[in-house]
Amino acid sequence: MPLLSHKFKVGQMVEFLPGPRDANVPRGRYKVQRLMPSETGDPQYRVKHAADSHERVIAESQLAAEPGVWRQASSGNGPIS
Template identity: 35%
Template sequence: MTDRLHQFKIGEWVDIIPSTLRSAAPGRYQIVRLIPCDSNEPRYCIRSTNEKHDRVVPEHDLRRAEEAVV
């Protein structure tokens, strides 16, 4: 699925912007699915190798990873 409103693509590596309202595993997350825009902001399903579950987060909570993950 592609959506021109989404800034990130499936398979891309991102970091979650730290927040006191959310506890998230440290490290990189991979975009595994684009959530259709039904609100004002695109959302993503992301996965970390350090967690056993996926997360759904809004775009403003993500930033592009600075270095590639192998």
């Protein structure tokens, strides 16, 4: 299945937004390791937890850009939206 348009990029820090069934998944900052294909229409990411280094696959709908993070764009600096 082809990759959908992903909101986040490899190397970007994101915040995990857990759902009711994610009680055992550590909250906090994750680093995007790889863009994954989606079987449900919601792009997925392989991410690594910043504190414990465990990797897992999380859907884009459960991630948010880390507040206050800036990226280098070809036209200059700008906020990640």
